[in-house]
Amino acid sequence: xxxxxxxxxxxxxxxxxxxxxxxxxxxxxxxxxxxxxxxxxxxxxxxxxxxxxxxxxxxxxxxxxxxxxxxxxxxxxxxxxxxxxxxxxxxxxxxxxxxxxxxxxxxxxxxxxxxxxxxxx
Numbered sequence: 001x002x003x004x005x006x007x008x009x010x011x012x013x014x015x016x017x018x019x020x021x022x023x024x025x026x027x028x029x030x031x032x033x034x035x036x037x038x039x040x041x042x043x044x045x046x047x048x049x050x051x052x053x054x055x056x057x058x059x060x061x062x063x064x065x066x067x068x069x070x071x072x073x074x075x076x077x078x079x080x081x082x083x084x085x086x087x088x089x090x091x092x093x094x095x096x097x098x099x100x101x102x103x104x105x106x107x108x109x110x111x112x113x114x115x116x117x118x119x120x121x
Contacts, residue, residue, distance in 0.1 A: 005076075012073050016080050019053050024086045031087070046087050 005013065025031075025046060031039050050056035051065065058077050060066025069077065081088065 005072075009070075009072055009076060012069070013076050013080060016055070016077060019055065020080060020084050020086060023049055023053065024084050028085070028087050043087060 031042050047056060054065060054067055055077070057066045058069040059074050062068050
């Protein structure tokens with residue numbers, strides 16, 4: 001199995017790297033730990049910049065503003081974002097928060113059901 005990047009994947013990575021060098025906010029470390037309420041406008045501006053570069057939704061079809069990225073290109077995208085410690089878009093943060101809240105709710109519900117089943121015995 002050849003795990004080297006294809007020419008197309010290398011081109012994708014190099015384009016993304018060049019874009020990140022020019023666009024990742026230099027002051028992100030000042031904002032990283034701030035609560036969402038304080039950093040919302042900052043992250044919204046970053047989201048706009050990602051959208052302008054068509055990087056906000058790389059997996060979406062090109063006709064909808066994405067890049068029709070393959071799974072490997074999506075992995076490259078996240079790897080490069082992590083490599084430069086770029087902020088994630090606020091939509092990703094909100095989605096993560098929703099999933100986290102949903103997971104807590106489901107876990108709490110399952111714990112209650114398990115407890116009730118145990119008490120019924």
